[in-house]
Amino acid sequence: MIMSNRAGLIAGLVLLIALLFMPQIASHIGLAISVCTEVLLYAIAAMAVNLLLGYTGVLPFGNAAFFGLGAYGAGLTIEYLHVGFITSIVLGMAAALVGAVLIGPFLLRRRGIYFALLMIAFGQVFYFIAYRFTDITGGEDGMNFARPAIEGLGVVLKDQQFYYAMLVVFALVVIGFLLLVRSPFGRTLVAIKENEVRARYLGLNTDRFIFVALLISAIMEGLAGACFGLSIMFAYPLMLDWHNSGNIVLMTILGGSGTLFGPFIGAVIFVVGQEILSTHWIWWQIPLGALFVACVLGFPKGILGTALDLFSKRRGGFAFEARELVHGTKLSEREIIP
Amino acid sequence: MSEALFEASGIVKHFGGVRAVENVSLQVPAGSIQAIIGPNGAGKSTLFNALSGFYYPDSGRVSFKGVDITRAPAYRRIAMGLGRTFQTSSIFPNLSVYDNLLVGVQSAENLAFRFRPVRANKRKEIDAKVERLLNFVNLMTSARRPVSELAHGSQRLCEIAMSLSTDPTLVMLDEPMAGLAHAETARIVEVIHKLHDELGLTVLFVEHNMRVVLSLAQRIMVLDRGKVLAEGTPAEISNNASVREAYIGKEVIENV
Amino acid sequence: MAHIAPEIFNGLILGAFYAVVAIGLSLIMNLTGTINMAHGSFMTLAGYLAFAMVSAGTSYWFALFAAPILALIVGVLLERTLIRPLYRRDPVYSLLLTFGLSLIAEETYRLIWGDNGVPFSPPLALQGAVSLGFTYFPTYRLFIAGVLLVIIVLLVLFLQRTRLGLRLRAAVQDNEMIAALGTNTQLLYMMNFGLGILLAGVAGVLASGMLGLNAQTGNALLMPAFVTVIVGGMGSVFGAVAGGMLIGLTISIVTLYIPAASEIAMYVLMAVILLVRPRGLFGEEGIFG
Numbered sequence: 001m002i003m004s005n006r007a008g009l010i011a012g013l014v015l016l017i018a019l020l021f022m023p024q025i026a027s028h029i030g031l032a033i034s035v036c037t038e039v040l041l042y043a044i045a046a047m048a049v050n051l052l053l054g055y056t057g058v059l060p061f062g063n064a065a066f067f068g069l070g071a072y073g074a075g076l077t078i079e080y081l082h083v084g085f086i087t088s089i090v091l092g093m094a095a096a097l098v099g100a101v102l103i104g105p106f107l108l109r110r111r112g113i114y115f116a117l118l119m120i121a122f123g124q125v126f127y128f129i130a131y132r133f134t135d136i137t138g139g140e141d142g143m144n145f146a147r148p149a150i151e152g153l154g155v156v157l158k159d160q161q162f163y164y165a166m167l168v169v170f171a172l173v174v175i176g177f178l179l180l181v182r183s184p185f186g187r188t189l190v191a192i193k194e195n196e197v198r199a200r201y202l203g204l205n206t207d208r209f210i211f212v213a214l215l216i217s218a219i220m221e222g223l224a225g226a227c228f229g230l231s232i233m234f235a236y237p238l239m240l241d242w243h244n245s246g247n248i249v250l251m252t253i254l255g256g257s258g259t260l261f262g263p264f265i266g267a268v269i270f271v272v273g274q275e276i277l278s279t280h281w282i283w284w285q286i287p288l289g290a291l292f293v294a295c296v297l298g299f300p301k302g303i304l305g306t307a308l309d310l311f312s313k314r315r316g317g318f319a320f321e322a323r324e325l326v327h328g329t330k331l332s333e334r335e336i337i338p
Numbered sequence: 339m340s341e342a343l344f345e346a347s348g349i350v351k352h353f354g355g356v357r358a359v360e361n362v363s364l365q366v367p368a369g370s371i372q373a374i375i376g377p378n379g380a381g382k383s384t385l386f387n388a389l390s391g392f393y394y395p396d397s398g399r400v401s402f403k404g405v406d407i408t409r410a411p412a413y414r415r416i417a418m419g420l421g422r423t424f425q426t427s428s429i430f431p432n433l434s435v436y437d438n439l440l441v442g443v444q445s446a447e448n449l450a451f452r453f454r455p456v457r458a459n460k461r462k463e464i465d466a467k468v469e470r471l472l473n474f475v476n477l478m479t480s481a482r483r484p485v486s487e488l489a490h491g492s493q494r495l496c497e498i499a500m501s502l503s504t505d506p507t508l509v510m511l512d513e514p515m516a517g518l519a520h521a522e523t524a525r526i527v528e529v530i531h532k533l534h535d536e537l538g539l540t541v542l543f544v545e546h547n548m549r550v551v552l553s554l555a556q557r558i559m560v561l562d563r564g565k566v567l568a569e570g571t572p573a574e575i576s577n578n579a580s581v582r583e584a585y586i587g588k589e590v591i592e593n594v
Numbered sequence: 595m596a597h598i599a600p601e602i603f604n605g606l607i608l609g610a611f612y613a614v615v616a617i618g619l620s621l622i623m624n625l626t627g628t629i630n631m632a633h634g635s636f637m638t639l640a641g642y643l644a645f646a647m648v649s650a651g652t653s654y655w656f657a658l659f660a661a662p663i664l665a666l667i668v669g670v671l672l673e674r675t676l677i678r679p680l681y682r683r684d685p686v687y688s689l690l691l692t693f694g695l696s697l698i699a700e701e702t703y704r705l706i707w708g709d710n711g712v713p714f715s716p717p718l719a720l721q722g723a724v725s726l727g728f729t730y731f732p733t734y735r736l737f738i739a740g741v742l743l744v745i746i747v748l749l750v751l752f753l754q755r756t757r758l759g760l761r762l763r764a765a766v767q768d769n770e771m772i773a774a775l776g777t778n779t780q781l782l783y784m785m786n787f788g789l790g791i792l793l794a795g796v797a798g799v800l801a802s803g804m805l806g807l808n809a810q811t812g813n814a815l816l817m818p819a820f821v822t823v824i825v826g827g828m829g830s831v832f833g834a835v836a837g838g839m840l841i842g843l844t845i846s847i848v849t850l851y852i853p854a855a856s857e858i859a860m861y862v863l864m865a866v867i868l869l870v871r872p873r874g875l876f877g878e879e880g881i882f883g
Contacts, residue, residue, distance in 0.1 A: 059686050106868055113629055113685045114828060120629075121820050121864065128857040184444055184452040191441045193432035197392075203416035203441040203504050204450055212451075230429070246693040249861070253690060285701035294695025296687045297679065338392045338412035 009012030010259065012174070019167055022162065031275060034231060037163045038316050039271045040170045040192075041228045041310030046251040046263030047177055050219035053249070055181055056213045057193025059125050061118040061245050066096040068240030069126060069224025072137060072331040075235040084151035089226045096222025099126060100326025107214070108207045113335050120242050129239040145229075166227060173220065181215070189213055207336070244291075254295050256278045256302030265303050291317060341404055341539050343368035344389075344508050349398035351381075351388050357397070358384040366508065371534050371541040373551045376561035377573075377585055382544045383425065385561065386512050389424045389542075391415050402508070416445075420575040421506030425513045427493045432488040434497050435477055438485050439468045443504025471499045474527055491522025498529055500538075509533060512541035515550055523550065530554060552576060560584070599731050601846045606676040608818075609842025610742035611797055614820055615815050617749060618824035620792035624766045624829050625786045628677060632692040633819070634812030635699035635789050637798030640665040641807045649722055654717040660796025669791030670784055678783065680782045711808025714874075720803075737760045738800045745796060746835060753831060762786055766829060772849040784842050817857075818845070821864050827877025836875055 012112045015183045018025075045067050052060040073095030074088040083091065105121040107115055130137045137143055148154045157165055182185050192206050199206050229235045239246060247270065255266025273291070277284035299306050351359040366372050370372065388395040388470060391412040399407045407415055407452045416422075417445050430438050443464050444450050456464065459548035472478045475495040480488055487497050494514060502508055515523050527550055533539045544549050552572045560567040560575060562584045568575060575581055615633065622630050644661035664860055672695065715721070716734045723730040753759035765772045766784055768832040773779045798812055805811060818841055828835025841860050848859040867875065 029831075051685065059684075059687060059689070061686075106865065109872075113623060113627055116629060116685065116689065117623075117824060117828075117866075121824055123859070124817055125858060125861040128861070132854040132858065134854075180453065183454065184456060187437075188441065188444070188450045191430055191433070195428060198428040198430065199441065200412045200499070201416055201587075202421050202500065203413050203445045204441075205411070206414045216382060221782070242631075243693075243697075246690065247684065250690055250693075253544050253686070262691060283701050283705050285697045286705075288703070289694040289697030292690050293676065294692045294699065296694070297676065300683070300687060318375070337394075338390075 008260065010039040014262070015261065016171065019170070020069030023163060031272065033159050033163050035271060036274050037166050038228065039161075040163075040166045041224045041231065042248065042251060042271055042297065043264040043267035044170060044173050044224040045221055045248050046255070046267050047173065048217040048224065049248050050257055050259075050263045051177070051189075051217045051220070053252055054177050054262070055186065055193060056189040056210060057196070059112065059118055060211075060212055060214075060217070060243065061116045061173070061249060062119035062121075063217065063221050063248055064101055064244035065226035065240050065243065066082075066221035067128045067244065067248070068130065068235070068237070069096040069099045070135050070227075071229030071235040071239050072130060072143075072224065074226035074229045076136070078145045078148055079143065083148065085148045085157070085230070086151055088148060090227025091224065092229070096218045096225065097215060100218030104214050105213050107210060107229045109335055114335070121244070123245060124242060127237055127242075130235075130240055137235075137237075140237060142150070142234055144234055146266035147233055148174055148231055162231060164233070169223070169227060174260070175221070180182050182277045183261075185209070185212075195207045196336060197338055199250075200336070233262040250292055252296065252302075253300065254291075254302050256304030256306070256308070257309065259302075262302050262304040269303075344364055344402050346389055346398075346400045347396050349385060349388055349395045349400070351393075351395050352382050358564055361398075362561070363398075364559055364566075364569075366540060366542050368507075368540050369534075369538060371530075371554055372543075372559070373555035374544045374559050374561060374569070375546070375548070376549055377415065379563070380561040381564040382561055383512065384564075386510065386544050390420065390510050392553040409514060415496050416504050416506070418505035419505070421496045421504060423501050423509075423511045423514060425516050427490070427497045429485050429493060429500065430498050432484055434482050434483045435472070435488070436468060438463070438496055439471050439499055439503050443467045443471075445478055448506045448515075461555070463545070465466050465482060467503075471503055474502070474532065475499045476525075487591045489522070490497035491518050491525060494518065494522070494526060495529060498526075498533075502533075506539065508540040508542065511541065511545075513544050513546060515547045523547070527554065555575060595869060599849065600852060601850050602732065603731065603739075604735070604844065605843035605846030606839060607742070608745065608846060609839035610739060611801060611815055611838070612822045613816045613835045613838030614742055614745055614797045614840055615819035616826065616830055618790035618797075619835055619849045620823050620828065620831070621762070621786055621820055622790040623823070624678075625762065626681050626688075626783055628680070628692065629685065629688060629689040630692050630790070631816075632696040633790075633794050634810075634814075634816035635663050636669055636794045637695040637801065637812030637815060638809060639668065639699065639812075640704060640798035641802035641811055642707060642712075644802065645707075645712055645807055648714070654720075657801050658796075659840060661799050662792050663712070663753050663794035665798070666792045670788045673784055673787040676778070677787070680812075681783070687860075690771050700813075707809075709809075711806055711811075713806040716803040738804060740883050741796070741800060743800055745793070748842045749793075758785070763785050763879055766830075769834050781792035818860060823874075825864050825867050825870075825874055827874030828876070830876035833862065833874055833876030 023033045026033065026036050044326050045063070049060055049063050050056050070092035073092035076085045078088050103119070106122060107118055110118055128211045132138060133139070147156055188199070188204060188209055192204070192209060225239065251266035251270045252263050253266070254269055255264060258264030274284070274288065277287055281287070301309060341389060344366040345364070347363040349359055349478060351360045362385055365381055374382050374385065385411055387393055389400055391407070391410060399406060399588070400406070400420055402415065405418065408420070430441065447464065449456055469478070475498060477492060477495055477499065480492060488496065490577070498511070498514070514526050518526065530541060530543070531554070535543055545569050558572060558575045559569045560581050567584055568578050568581050570578070599701065607669050615637070617629060619633055622628050640661045643664050647660060649658040652875050676691060676695070677688060680691060715848070720734045722733050724736055725732050745752035753763060761772065761777055761782060763779070797815065801815060802811055803813065822834055822837040822841055825841060826833030826835070841863065842857050843861050849856040871877070
């Protein structure tokens with residue numbers, strides 16, 4: 001499931017060094033540094049989806065709501081409460097957490113497409129709130145806000161510094177994620193993905209685990225969203241929309257669901273690809289849509305997933321391919337009963 | 339007469355128009371080995387599922403250790419001391435045998451919901467428990483292999499060990515011999531004996547293989563078309579005319 | 595009371611739209627586990643095809659009939675080539691696939707017909723208003739109401755009374771069994787998908803005349819249709835109709851008093867209903883057998 005410790009460590013260090021020089025590399029290809037920041041933040045968002053999709057085995061499709069709640073949480077508290085940089089991020093994460101606590105209970109005991117359907121629907125509430133409450137949120141046009149100074153230091157991060165700050169955040173998230181999936185809790189999530197009925201027949205209240213995984217995922221999304229809002233100094237309703245959810249899920253699958261660095265790879269391809277495509281073609285959504293189709297039909301295990309498959313004798317593949325293996329008990333498509 | 343460890347009364351389960359189980363009652367005394375048999379379509383699996391919480395009966399009552407568990411979710415039954423295996427081994431296919439057992443042990447130790455790594459001495463305790471389970475079913479040598487790579491018989495043994503990992507008092511085995519080759523069957527029978535003789539567990543199992551049933555079970559209940567046809571000792575059942583009749587024409591009885 | 599009568603009627607018409615779209619979505623979801631995120635795009639496709647036909651000189655009636663059928667053909671082709679391989683896999687794939695298709699579709703519409711939508715008005719015969727005694731009501735909307743009502747009735751009859759309908763319902767319950775009994779499940783899936791798209795197509799053409807035709811026309815109906823499926827209960831046609839009406843009425847009446855809360859009201863309704871009946875109004879138990 002996870003690469004050997006040494007290989008992972010080396011990969012991580014190589015990645016870190018590459019990321020340190022990403023701004024220079026980017027400007028060589030004509031990309032602004034904000035794109036690099038966007039890659040890191042959407043990588044975090046994709047990792048949040050990966051926690052649910054690749055490690056817990058549920059079908060999340062409404063995560064962008066938490067992303068957007070993070071951004072609006074940061075923006076609104078900056079605009080109306082005049083909080084500092086770090087506080088705005090924390091409050092953004094809190095907003096996302098509240099969102100998850102509100103809709104989570106409706107998702108309990110639901111599985112498969114019904115879970116996804118409910119999550120899509122509930123996720124849209126936040127979109128409509130952002131869209132309609134124009135006085136507070138700026139409505140369709142979104143809300144601009146300034147990047148506040150860091151508390152205690154009185155310094156406002158400029159774009160380059162902001163990138164490196166985000167790199168630190170990203171590194172911390174990766175380490176945190178790694179610790180999480182290696183913890184007993186994380187291992188239990190994987191067991192749930194492998195065979196939820198068996199997990200329940202080993203005394204585990206899987207709903208509780210899935211709920212907490214949802215909360216953690218939401219907090220991560222909120223972190224990514226809040227930072228992204230601070231990056232572009234703007235929050236807009238489409239951040240919350242199911243289209244954005246779809247993008248984030250695609251990044252996860254594209255890179256390789258169920259792997260540690262897959263979401264990052266997916267985010268790089270998607271964000272950079274979108275940036276390049278949109279500057280050259282007005283109709284860039286067409287190749288983007290084609291990417292969805294190609295990925296799903298062509299390499300469903302994603303880039304990292306397929307690569308790892310080639311390099312090691314992995315049984316049955318990663319992620320939710322494992323679900324298709326007959327493990328004896330017919331899993332309900334909509335609800336979990338036992 | 340002391341209260342049975344596991345008791346069910348008046349179990350009814352219908353699926354739309356299909357009356358799968360009709361008013362079935364049974365008592366399983368502590369420390370016994372009991373079997374449920376019957377021709378295909380008799381409702382054995384349905385009954386088993388209704389008793390073990392895979393779904394809930396339409397009416398009737400199930401109690402375990404005197405506590406009503408009729409509508410208790412599966413995970414709570416396990417916490418109370420039930421264990422169960424499935425007809426097609428329900429395991430974690432991509433995890434190693436070791437990890438398969440670890441999940442249950444961790445759950446029983448209330449460590450599943452833990453974010454910090456387990457402390458070293460606790461870890462040793464858990465490893466020891468897993469190793470005991472591996473040795474019990476003789477899967478020590480395959481411990482680190484993904485369980486999906488193992489033969490069916492070994493997978494079944496792994497699953498039985500998994501059902502033990504939560505320290506059960508009563509183990510429910512759903513057709514433990516299903517799909518196994520003859521040689522593999524012997525290993526399972528041996529393990530079931532050990533469950534009862536060495537660990538003192540109560541065993542309730544569904545099975546088709548009559549030779550195994552007659553040699554293992556102390557008490558047998560025969561289902562036919564959702565209703566209890568007969569109940570008794572192996573000797574009584576094998577001499578029961580209506581039992582033989584129910585089987586003839588429905589399936590071939592092995593080695594009886 | 596009289597002054598909100600038009601709103602009630604509007605709400606019921608909206609509800610009928612949601613019901614028809616929801617039934618289409620539901621058919622596809624229940625049989626194959628595919629959440630068709632491109633459902634809205636098919637609606638819009640039918641709308642644009644009808645517009646193209648009318649612009650080319652055909653009558654509105656012909657377009658109303660032919661455009662959904664064309665959309666059906668496109669849908670079935672896509673189902674056979676792209677969606678069918680995904681039935682056996684985790685639903686996330688078909689979700690992403692249909693999502694990708696919707697992106698391609700919407701951008702294509704914008705490329706061909708522009709960003710701002712096109713004027714697609716109903717024929718003269720359907721324009722104007724009809725006196726209903728207490729108020730005047732647009733003729734076109736009455737027409738829509740009639741067509742949708744007929745469709746719903748036909749659909750219910752089809753599912754309950756015909757052999758194909760029976761097969762579809764049986765397949766939703768247990769498609770392994772149906773295959774074992776000799777039904778060509780692949781053909782069934784295709785027809786099921788086609789039916790869903792046909793419904794979407796009709797809704798799309800009708801909606802275009804009422805809500806305007808642009809790249810987002812279909813999507814505007816999609817979310818409420820999802821909510822309708824949830825409120826009505828997955829797997830229930832009657833639920834879709836009841837749920838659709840309920841939601842249409844809610845949106846209509848709330849729009850009258852607090853326009854900003856119109857969509858949110860539908861979600862609040864959904865939440866309340868789920869709290870009381872977690873499976874939706876007429877939902878069936880999730881586990882199959």
